[in-house]
Amino acid sequence: MRPTPTLAALSTTAACLVALTATSCSSDSGAAEPPDTPAVPTGVTVYTSSSTSAHVMWNRSAAAEEIRRYEVYRNGTKIQNVPAAKHMVDITGLKPSTSYTFSVRARDADGKVSGAGKATPVTTPSADSDDSKPPTRPATLKARADGPRSATLTWTKAEDNKGITSYDIFQEGTKIHSVGGTKTTASVTTLRPGTRYTFTVKARDAADNSGPDSPPATVTTEPAPEGKARAELPTDLQATAKKEAGAWSLDLVWNAPKAGGDITEYEVYLNGKFGSKLVLGESAPKETGRINLPLEKQEKATYAVKVRAKLPDGKWGPFTKEVEVTAGS
Known part of the structure; x- marks a missing residue:
């Protein structure tokens, strides 16, 4: 072992x-691996x-x-x-x-x-200590939907006094990938159906100088085929009110959505307002989410609870249906 x-x-x-x-x-x-x-x-x-x-x-x-x-x-x-x-x-x-x-x-x-x-x-390429000039921006960027879950990005070549080593791709300001300096196209995959995305591209040289952002390109993926949409909702949300040491709290538990990868971040809303965020670490179980929310009010009150997950593509998924629970003396 x-x-x-x-x-x-x-x-x-x-x-x-x-x-x-x-x-x-x-x-x-192509070597064979042990069974399982x-x-x-x-x-x-x-x-x-x-x-x-x-x-x-x-x-x-x-x-x-x-x-x-x-x-x-x-x-x-x-x-x-x-x-x-x-x-x-x-x-x-x-x-x-x-x-x-x-x-x-x-x-x-x-x-x-x-x-x-x-x-x-x-x-790796050689470093040029005298290279302090960043590349130019890609002058154009185009995005084309290739179906419900992918898109193709195409941009114009940037210029640099020493040469481009890579292009960094950003989704709404967050770097998601890099491609080689000779490439001017990439396929973006594992997107969500019927969702709007905005991308930009930056050029980088061997001295690690990054150029300005390209103009943004926005694309909306195609709707999912009938009956083929991937589950993006947390399921079986349960809310229990409990009292410990004289204080009331809500104990929440749910199952993770089946969204094509581990879900590591959730948001919980109480009565339509943000209540708490749950972030799971590397070793935390990913099949379920669980959180305990202290309640400020001690008189009897009914709370409507809903939860949503941050999906593998970085977008927040839809909220669950609200679950009502009563707490307080």
């Missing part, structure tokens, strides 16, 4: 997932974002609902844990003009881990 590695903290960032239209620069190992072991993640691709950083991405596991997290290895040593809802990560702290290899393993809820597959090589 393999030892279980220490979990590393990873901040949860927005939300949508982006995959390049380009194919991977290496093939994955997660499949080796395929399509591992690495782009240098600057002389000291790289962007690693891979295809989601075929059995994505069984994967708890992905583990990223640099030169054979694990350096990062990535939540199952993501399939890309930025790696920083690299050295200029240095060769590295990256590979990815999948770990399921039972702790079983896949093989690493064939490592993907990359060499």
Whole structure:
């Protein structure tokens, strides 16, 4: 049995997932894995974002609902844990003009881990200490919906005195992905049907200078086919009033929505107003949410409670139906 590695903290960032239209620069190992072991993640691709950083991405596991997290290895040593809802990560702290290899393993809820597959090589560009001039902005950015859950972004090439090493893609101000400096298009995936998204793009050079934002591009995904919409609501919300040490509180519990990845953040509203936020850590159970809300009023009162989840694409999902509960003396 393999030892279980220490979990590393990873901040949860927005939300949508982006995959390049380009194919991977290496093939994955075809070696057979032991029975019941997660499949080796395929399509591992690495782009240098600057002389000291790289962007690693891979295809989601075929059995994505069984994967708890992905583990990223640099030169054979694990350096990062990535939540199952993501399939890309930025790696920083690299050295200029240095060769590295990256590979990815999948770990399921039972702790079983896949093989690493064939490592993907990359060499960081050299650093130019005299390069303080940032790239220009991409002059145009266009977004086209490709169905209910994906869109294609296309932009004009930026200019730089030393050369562009990458383009950073932002969704409503939050960086969600990077692509190589020779690319001017990317496919944005795992979006929600019938939802409006706004994107911008920045160019970056080897000295890590970032240029200005491109003009924004807005797109609305197509509606979901009849009967095909993915569940985005927390289910089975239950609210219980209880009194402890003379003080009343509400105990809330619900099941996580089946939205294609772990849900790590919820908002709770009482009587139509924001009441509390629940943020789940790396090791917290992701199948359910639970929170206890102290009540200021001690006289008898009825509360209407509803909950919504922040989905893997970074958008807030719809609220549950309100559940009423009475508390107080």
